[in-house]
Structures are given as structure tokens and as C-alpha cells.
Amino acid sequence: MKSNQTPAAAGPQVKGELSPEKRKLLLRDLVRDRWMYLMLLPGVLYFIVFKYVPMYGVTMAFQDYKPHTGFFGSPWVGFKHFERFFSEPQFWMLFRNTIILALYNLIFFFPLPIILALMLNELRRERFKRFVQTLIYIPHFVSWVVVVGIFYILFTTENGLLNEIIYQITGEKIAFLLEKDWFRTMIVSQSIWKEVGWGTVIFLAALAGVDLQQYEAARIDGAGRWSQLWHITLPAIRSTIIILLILRLGNFLDSGFEQIFLMITPTNREVSEVFDTYVYTKGMTQAQYSYSAAVGLFKSFVGLILVLGSNWMAKRFGEEGVY
């Protein structure tokens, strides 16, 4: 805080009204920082228009929204759209698909960057370490269309390279891209291939902050590589792991919308349709705006509860949490 706001100058506090001295100070600060406020203006406008107006716009989930009457002029219908969604037989299919994909990503994907970072951390040769790091970051920078496209080319039954190899060995081809049994495996493998390297960045940063003297001391006490890992390295990155876990739980339900959108086919819809793709289909292609906004709102609501809940849990277990 600024030094000019001493308690003496503040005077008695009247709620909602400022004492003359305070008002003068406020006015002086506003004038002094006028350039600052001018610089804030575009950003604040951006957040209001593109983040807060849509947040108000979710009220359309409780309306029968008509594009020409807008968020303010459409008739209110209460929970009609939610009731329809919950009684829809597809509700449980969507719920199951969304949760299973999210769980798969959590179980199979989440630990891998940690393991990879620990392995990289054990490398003593700087050049080899940098070589590996440079290469494993690359897939992160390409789009989901490219990733899915490359998977299509490699796994297709029509001369896909991997299917050719499988054919040479077993004499059979596997319809990785069409069969619904392979859908989740494909999704998780793509996620791992694209993001596992990039996921190490943050753990490597945390590992770089570990005090080297601790290792020295442990070695003198006769600790081997494994016990050093267990007693020094892992505890040192524990809080990073937990924060990332909370963040991931926060986005638990958005398991890669673009990716799923690209991988969805009529044959695998039973396992691939998730809340997000359903919102898109109902809203944008079938013009059921209010209904799909209600589905979207339900999803955001569950997501919000997950972040707040996991953060609360982390705090109960004596960790820092995100907020």
C-alpha cells in the first residue's frame, strides 16, 4: 500500500461515503494514474464483452432463446431444458463417455510426464538431455488436426503404415479408427504422444529448484539412487504435483474437445459422444440454442464443483491448494 494512506488521514469510516480527505486522495491518484487506466481500458472491455457478456448469456439456458430478441428479450421457461436433458436416454451415455475419457486421461496420462521428468533429471550429460528435451517438446506445437491426421495416415486400413506391419505379421488388419473398442485407446495415445514431453517442463522446473546439498548429505549417509529419489526428489515436487492435479481436475470434463470432435464417427458415437460434442451438434447444427446452452451450463457447473472440491480436499490434507 502507498504511504500516503495513513490511518490518521483516513478519518472515521462512513459506509458508502468517503471523507473529504479520502476523496481528494482518490481523485489525486486517479489523475496521477490516468495513463494506467487508459491502458487498462482495452483489456477490461475485452473481458467484459467476450467473457462476462457470455457469462450473462448463459441465462439463455432458462429461456426459449430467439436470436433476433437476444439475451434480454426472450421468454423465460425455467428449468424446462434441464428437465428435458436429464430425462433424455442419451444423458447417461454422455455422462459415462465424458467421465470415462477423463478418467483414462487422468490415470494413463497424468503420471507419465512426472516419470519422464524424473528420468530426464537423472541424466548427467547436458547435451543428451537437451537433445531429448528438444525432440519431445515438438508434438505439443502442432494442432490436433495434424495429430489426428497423422494417426489416420498411420492407422488406416487402406495402406496405413502400422496396419501394413500388423498385416505382415498377423495377416489381419485392425480398424483402429472405426471400431468403437479402439476409440478410447486412440484418444489416450494421441494425448500422450502430443503432450507428454511438454508436460515435463513444469516438473523439470520444480526439480531444478531442489537443493543439491540435500543429495550430498544423503549420499554421505549412504543413500542410494532409489532412496534419494524417494526421500528427496519426490517430496520436493509434491506440491507441484498436487497443484497440477487440482488444475487437471478443474478441466476434468474438457478432455480435448477438438480431438474428440475430429475422431468422432457415426460408428463410434456410442463411446465417443461427450457433453461438448453434444452441445455443438444440438446447438450449432440443429439450432436448439437454449437446450444446448443448458447442457453446456450443466457441464461448467459440474466442472466448477470439481475444482472447488479438489482444492478443498488438498487443503484438508495439508497442502497449499491453488487458492
Next chain:
Amino acid sequence: MRQDQTWGNRLFDIINHSVLFIVAIVCVLPFVYVLAVSFASPAEVAKGGLILWPKEWSLVSYQYIFSSDTLPRSLLVSIYITVVGTLINLAFTSLMAYPLSKPHLRGRNPILLGVLITMLFSGGMIPTYFVVNGLNLTNTLWSLMIPNAISAFNLIVLKNFFQQIPDGLEDSAKIDGCNDLGVLIRIVLPLSLPAMATFGLFYAVAHWNTFFNAILYINDNEKWPIQVLLREIVILAQSRVGDASFDEMDVQPLTIRMAVIVFATVPILLVYPFLQKHFAKGVMLGSVKG
């Protein structure tokens, strides 16, 4: 520094090195394959098998995709939104981050809170679509740049970065008659080049990879960025990119697809090595400081 070279340690090192080497190769091998096939002759591709270095080089697939203006046009669209969009991102983000980095600024905390809330909760696809539509941005390239002008996360990290710059430098510039905007442009931004390079790269990658927003907001296929075209050709297996369809020309659909992937990928991979040393620093900064 070296540990006792016991058998266990040596074995661990060998396995560790091998596994990491394989992981690294698996990450880049598909790109090498795509690149190689795109330059291989149709005859060689027709034989099948793994091609990592074409025996007979051929530019026929590139000639084909440039035989009509579909691909060149979407490349231009992507280049345009990447360059202009990134400039908008950097300008908007740094303009907002700088005032927020000053603890004495009145109203700073409510604004920061407002930004944080947007990271937790959003209106979602449908309401956002109607806002963009209501502003008459749909079917314009602005719809791919303006609705994502600021990433809340990047804004917070940049704000923290600005906070670390010593006040003395800025004060002296002010004594010399600079206003706050001048201080940002002449003092703060030049000191923040690594951070700006990092965020510039992240924003540029996001724009180059823009796909779903284009599906959502752009109907006119003359305004499609390269990623949307790529989906048409590779995933939906549309067989027309060039003037002739695949059968009429002596080309392999596979090599055409590869060539389009190359264009959707290579520009990003070309920038990456130049910025890598910056972003390592920039990302660490963001992750450690939160």
C-alpha cells in the same frame, strides 16, 4: 559429482538413456515419415513400406496442391491471422498486464479477481457464439483474432514478470518526462523481450493451429485457415485440392495428404528452435511464480 559406478547404477544409466532415446525418436519419427513421403515419387509410395529417405525424389504432390488456389489461399489466411492476431494479443496483453503490475493502482484487485473468475467459469460455446455473431464478427477473420485477444493465464504470468522489474528504472524515465505508456514502450517492453518472445510464440502457435473457431465462426470456405482445409483433405478424405481430382493426375492420395500436413506443421517447427531458449526461461518463470 559422479556417483560410485556400481553395476546397478550403470545398468540404470543404460536403461534410462535407451528409454529416453526411444521416446525422443517416437516423438519425431512420424514427422520425418510425413516429410519423406511427401517428397517421394508416386511409384515409390505405391510400393508401400516405411520411407524415411525417398530414393526417388519428386515434387509432384507439391505441384498438385499448388495447381489451384485452394491451398495457397488458406495458407495466406493462416499467415494473416497468425501475424495480425499475435500482434493484437501482445499489444492487448502487455497493455493490461503493465498497470496490473503496480500494487498501488486503485481498483487493481477487483480487476484481477475478475480475470481469475474467467479462468474458472465461462459462458460456453453457444452464448459466446451469439456475442461474436451479435458483433457481426462471424464470417470475418476478426472472429478468429478478437475473441481470443487475451489469455487470462498469460496475462497473469506477464503481470508477475513486470512486477519483478526494478521500479528505479521506471522512475528515472518518468523524471525525464515519460508518461506511463512511454515507460511501458521504452523501458519495460525492451527489458521483457524473452517474455514477449515466449508469449508471442504461444499465441502464434494457437493462431496457426486455430481450427474449431474457424469451423464455428467461418462459413465461407475462401476464408478457411489451413487447419480446416487439412481436416477436409486428410480426415474427411476429400479428394480435391488441386485442379484435377487425384485419379486424373498421376499422384498418390497419400502423398497429397502428407504434403498438406507439411504445410500445416512446418511453419511452427521453423520458428521453434529460435525461440526455444527463450521459452525455457519464460515457462519456468511462469510455473515457479504461479
